[in-house]
Amino acid sequence: xxxxxxxxxxxxxxxxxxxxxxxxxxxxxxxxxxxxxxxxxxxxxxxxxxxxxxxxxxxxxxxxxxxxxxxxxxxxxxxxxxxxxxxxxxxxxxxxxxxxxxxxxxxxxxxxxxxxxxxxxxxxxxxxxxxxxxxxxxxxxxxxxxxxxxxxxxxxxxxxxxxxxxxxxxxxxxxxxxxxxxxxxxxxxxxxxxxxxxxxxxxxxxxxxxxxxxxxxxxxxxxxxxxxxxxxxxxxxxxxxxxxxxxxxxxxxxxxxxxxxxxxxxxxxxxxxxxxxxxxxxxxxxxxxxxxxxxxxxxxxxxxxxxxxxxxxxxxxxxxxxxxxxxxxxxxxxxxxxxxxxxxxxxxxxxxxxxxxxxxxxxxxxxxxxxxxxxxxxxxxxxxxxxxxxxxxxxxxxxxxxxxxxxxxxxxxxxxxxxxxxxxxxxxxxxxxxxxxxxxxxxxx
Amino acid sequence: xxxxxxxxxxxxxxxxxxxxxxxxxxxxxxxxxxxxxxxxxxxxxxxxxxxxxxxxxxxxxxxxxxxxxxxxxxxxxxxxxxxxxxxxxxxxxxxxxxxxxxxxxxxxxxxxxxxxxxxxxxxxxxxxxxxxxxxxxxxxxxxxxxxxxxxxxxxxxxxxxxxxxxxxxxxxxxxxxxxxxxxxxxxxxxxxxxxxxxxxxxxxxxxxxxxxxxxxxxxxxxxxxxxxxxxxxxxxxxxxxxxxxxxxxxxxxxxxxxxxxxxxxxxxxxxxxxxxxxxxxxxxxxxxxxxxxxxxxxxxxxxxxxxx
Numbered sequence: 001x002x003x004x005x006x007x008x009x010x011x012x013x014x015x016x017x018x019x020x021x022x023x024x025x026x027x028x029x030x031x032x033x034x035x036x037x038x039x040x041x042x043x044x045x046x047x048x049x050x051x052x053x054x055x056x057x058x059x060x061x062x063x064x065x066x067x068x069x070x071x072x073x074x075x076x077x078x079x080x081x082x083x084x085x086x087x088x089x090x091x092x093x094x095x096x097x098x099x100x101x102x103x104x105x106x107x108x109x110x111x112x113x114x115x116x117x118x119x120x121x122x123x124x125x126x127x128x129x130x131x132x133x134x135x136x137x138x139x140x141x142x143x144x145x146x147x148x149x150x151x152x153x154x155x156x157x158x159x160x161x162x163x164x165x166x167x168x169x170x171x172x173x174x175x176x177x178x179x180x181x182x183x184x185x186x187x188x189x190x191x192x193x194x195x196x197x198x199x200x201x202x203x204x205x206x207x208x209x210x211x212x213x214x215x216x217x218x219x220x221x222x223x224x225x226x227x228x229x230x231x232x233x234x235x236x237x238x239x240x241x242x243x244x245x246x247x248x249x250x251x252x253x254x255x256x257x258x259x260x261x262x263x264x265x266x267x268x269x270x271x272x273x274x275x276x277x278x279x280x281x282x283x284x285x286x287x288x289x290x291x292x293x294x295x296x297x298x299x300x301x302x303x304x305x306x307x308x309x310x311x312x313x314x315x316x317x318x319x320x321x322x323x324x325x326x327x328x329x330x331x332x333x334x335x336x337x338x339x340x341x342x343x344x345x346x347x348x349x350x351x352x353x354x355x356x357x358x359x360x361x362x363x364x365x366x367x368x369x370x371x372x373x374x375x376x377x378x379x380x381x382x383x384x385x386x387x388x389x390x391x392x393x394x395x396x397x398x399x400x401x402x403x404x405x406x407x408x409x410x411x412x413x414x415x416x417x418x419x420x421x422x423x424x425x426x427x428x429x430x431x432x433x434x435x436x437x438x439x440x441x442x443x444x445x
Numbered sequence: 446x447x448x449x450x451x452x453x454x455x456x457x458x459x460x461x462x463x464x465x466x467x468x469x470x471x472x473x474x475x476x477x478x479x480x481x482x483x484x485x486x487x488x489x490x491x492x493x494x495x496x497x498x499x500x501x502x503x504x505x506x507x508x509x510x511x512x513x514x515x516x517x518x519x520x521x522x523x524x525x526x527x528x529x530x531x532x533x534x535x536x537x538x539x540x541x542x543x544x545x546x547x548x549x550x551x552x553x554x555x556x557x558x559x560x561x562x563x564x565x566x567x568x569x570x571x572x573x574x575x576x577x578x579x580x581x582x583x584x585x586x587x588x589x590x591x592x593x594x595x596x597x598x599x600x601x602x603x604x605x606x607x608x609x610x611x612x613x614x615x616x617x618x619x620x621x622x623x624x625x626x627x628x629x630x631x632x633x634x635x636x637x638x639x640x641x642x643x644x645x646x647x648x649x650x651x652x653x654x655x656x657x658x659x660x661x662x663x664x665x666x667x668x669x670x671x672x673x674x675x676x677x678x679x680x681x682x683x684x685x686x687x688x689x690x691x692x693x694x695x696x697x698x699x700x701x702x703x704x705x706x707x708x709x710x711x712x713x714x715x716x717x718x719x720x721x722x723x724x725x726x727x728x729x730x731x732x733x734x735x736x737x738x739x740x741x742x743x744x745x746x747x748x749x750x751x752x753x
Contacts, residue, residue: 245687
């Protein structure tokens, strides 16, 4: 009896030690190795994924790591697990572990150059991963762009709702302004149509001047944000929430009444210039700028205004300027996201920027976590994956997702990963500090 | 002149829907300091519960089981629907708000929004997308009040009953012991529980009363516009919410008056401008009012001490 007990405990201890050793080993894997591992996985999928999937009895490569299959065709779950294990988990984990010592050394060398060298290399690898992963089919290209845009919206809302602590409901309105602004810009300038007559600029210039259209949309959204930012000087909390809500409804019904832009029927004719690299660049740019913003003095001022406005004023923070900048900044990125979204689906209508959009965006922010860039990433990606996974539930999707969100709110009221700082250096740095330590770590292993 | 009187009569009806729903928002705010974002959908649920009870009663009466007169059937519908909907409100409080009593208020707002989505989608999933027609209890009679001004008997009934319900609520809050407990909670939610008033009981009661009023509004809405759809709570409910704010948070009289005011604004705007502009102008007026008077008509002015 006691012997059996002891074998069980040693076995458990063995398992635990394997787990800790694995965790220890993976803790030393730098971001470069992960990206290389993912590159290997997506390359494998790109070249042999289809035939492998057919061999496993799947009709095609599982689009989102198999999440779309879990509920629609449960019988195929084992096959999908095998596929994901062999194509993703093993190559990523294996290559990450194998290349970790080398890549730690490489990352340590890279970090001695200016930070953008290392950053650009990481971004290039990340984009290569994303590109090879997404171009397998149109669905992936579409969903990747939607998720990237969702990340941008979530981040921009987190600036106001998380970092500044207001409950702003106006982001669908900002998105609508951005979407319409950018769309009208491109259509007026580059697309011959029967409403606005001839184009102002040669159409060939279009893709190159497309950032101008996006910026125009963002600036329009910023201008709209003035109507929320100025009342925010006198009031906050609930009343500001109402003002922002009223603003959202006003934007929606204003667009519905502008017959020249299609009214309630919507506006179309934009070329789909928001391709994957374009959306990727904008999202990364937005993420970095928003992250720098919230870590700057001004970002800390936002937190001070959230926690105690009177004390913040006493600490010589100009609360009006802070609020104004935060709203305009946040609205700009929401507008950029709206403009990109309009050029992904080549169609906008005011009906899609209503209460449902608001619930979706708020859900992403509060699921991921307030006051945290990582949380916004997790919230946007998580909710979109969830929505795709539950697609086969059709209407019941909108019962399952709210129930999950209520549970998250009950057990983690500020979201999954709230109040965490996102430091780019931590990602770029090697996981063991110097080359000497790398060798030491290799020797002890 | 005749036109003005006619518009006032029209506005009284839509104003009474807004006022009844706004009362629910405002009462919950007064007690718990948070907005029940699911209230608009509780209104929708109340309308549907009223629809099922009334069709049930009408078909029973047609079979000769309860051969009651129509007005009594209507009264029974209103009473039963109010009771059933207040149960829904109690469940919403229990599931969505009580676990979050000490959480940041934005989290409670999210649960409220999510419960609203659950109610809408649940309705859509259970009953399908086709709209339901509310049975007619009362033959509509049109009276000529003066030259060019007409009013129907249903309209008189709706406005009259709504005002009666509001008066009843006012008396309840002002004259009964329970009402006193509610007012005390609204005054100080920290100390009053120490005096032996259970905050949970008061919260449940507030949700129950608010939901019952929303159910009454739902049935009246069903009588006035006999078409129900699952998203009616969004359109009517959010406007009533804005009315509750306009009246001043936690103020019952303010909510009722602002509800009627919103009705007037909508009817007047709808007459002078194309009806598509109605929401735009109504919300713009509200935005302007709130910019210059952020605490609404009867609310307390904003102060740094207020828990926000």
